[in-house]
Amino acid sequence: MATLYEIIAELRQAHRGPAATKTLDLAMSALGESNDNLRLALSRIDTNSLPTGGGPILEELAQRADAEGVADQLAPTSLDEERRSREGVDGSMLGIAALLGLSALIPLLLVAVVIVHAIRG
Known part of the structure; x- marks a missing residue:
């Protein structure tokens, strides 16, 4: 086919x-x-x-x-069908998001410390 x-x-x-x-x-x-x-x-x-x-x-x-037999291979999904098919957010996903957010803040904090230290001399 x-x-x-x-x-x-x-x-x-x-x-x-x-x-x-x-x-x-x-x-x-x-x-x-x-x-x-x-x-x-x-x-x-x-x-x-x-x-x-x-x-x-x-x-x-x-x-x-x-x-x-491929003319109607995939029918477009409606927005309601897409919303129903989405997976819910559980605690583990929130934990991963929090860890990623914190790990992104650490370099920013380090840069801020270096800038403050350089300004104070």
Whole structure:
């Protein structure tokens, strides 16, 4: 089974030229904005910005992705789903954060001591 990006790489090899390159670049950009969901990415691409001959390339991409079963590979998660999936903060994490904060303060305090000592002479 080919991944979505392998299909795009194969299409880049099969369709050479500036129009194909721009079309596939638009698809890659839209994939980045849609969490690798091709159906959502293709719906976000402005067809007016496609170069001449770009439509059939996107159709071929959609057909090959559907055939491989990777068109809806990852559905974007909503903000509520992300919030529910986040791990809570426990005591050990707070302890680690406190130790890191203190270890960052020690060099600052040492620098302050050196500056005060240098000023007093």
